[in-house]
Amino acid sequence: MNNSEQTPEAENEPKEQMVDGTPAPAESDDASGQGETDFGAEPDSLMDEQAAEIASLKDKLLRAMAEVENMRRRAEREKEDAHNYAITKFARDMLAISDNLRRALDSIPAEARTQEDIKQIVTGVELTESELLNAFEKHKIKKIEPMGKKFDPHLHQAMFEIENLEVEPGTVMQVVQSGYVIADRLLRPSMVGIAKGGQKKTDVKVDQQA
Structure with missing residues (x-):
């Protein structure tokens, strides 16, 4: 039999590719699965750390919001106090004037109030006292x-x-x-x-x- 002739079995066998005169190594079926990392699933520990960090940030945010609200209320209260009590010292000084007006009226005997001159003075002092008390009312005194x-x-x-x-x-x-x-x-x-x-x-x- 001539060596150049090949049998049918030989024709069906896969031929090895030659690289630089040497046969290329056969590819393994498991080669495609090696060296790959599955990034789809995170470890449980990493998920727990992220959950704890989210909870911590949420707590800090709530605390910051509460602090801002407290500062706003404190500022409003201080503003209201400044409006209501800014004249406290001045008001105390004005009370002495009110006291003197009342003492002046109380010192006038009832029989003297019938005299025309005294009557006019009494009326003037009473009007002054009334105006002063009205001014007190306007300033919540x-x-x-x-x-x-x-x-x-x-x-x-x-x-x-x-x-x-x-x-x-x-x-x-x-x-x-x-x-x-x-x-x-x-x-x-x-x-x-x-x-x-x-x-x-x-x-x-x-x-x-x-």
């Missing part, structure tokens, strides 16, 4: 009216006690000097006299025999 009310240490200052068993102990019986508040703060306490403690007198009935 109000006069305390303690007469007949229960003694309040936050608004009143007790100067003396008055014996009176017809009222409850601690009732304001006399006002020595008027007190004032500005907005919701005490500007000056009312100086008062209060009823002294004791039991109220009761009528005792005595049976009379005929």
Whole structure:
């Protein structure tokens, strides 16, 4: 048989490619799967770290928002306080003028008020006092009216006690000097006299025999 002739089996066999005179190595079926990394799935530890970081950032954001809200409220409160109480010192000085006007009116006897000259003076002083009190009202300065009310240490200052068993102990019986508040703060306490403690007198009935 001639060597140049090949059998049918030989024709069906795959021919090896020659590279530089040497046969190329056969490709392995597993070669395509080697050296590749699966980036689709993250490790559980990395996901936990990211979740913790997100929670931390969310907490910081909520804290920052709360702090901003507190600062806004504080600024509004300070602004309101500055508006309401900026004239506190000036108002205290003006109270002395109001006191003097009232003392001037109280010092005029009732019989003297009927005289024409005195009557005009009284009217002028009363108008001045009224205008001053109206100015106080515009600036939220109000006069305390303690007469007949229960003694309040936050608004009143007790100067003396008055014996009176017809009222409850601690009732304001006399006002020595008027007190004032500005907005919701005490500007000056009312100086008062209060009823002294004791039991109220009761009528005792005595049976009379005929």
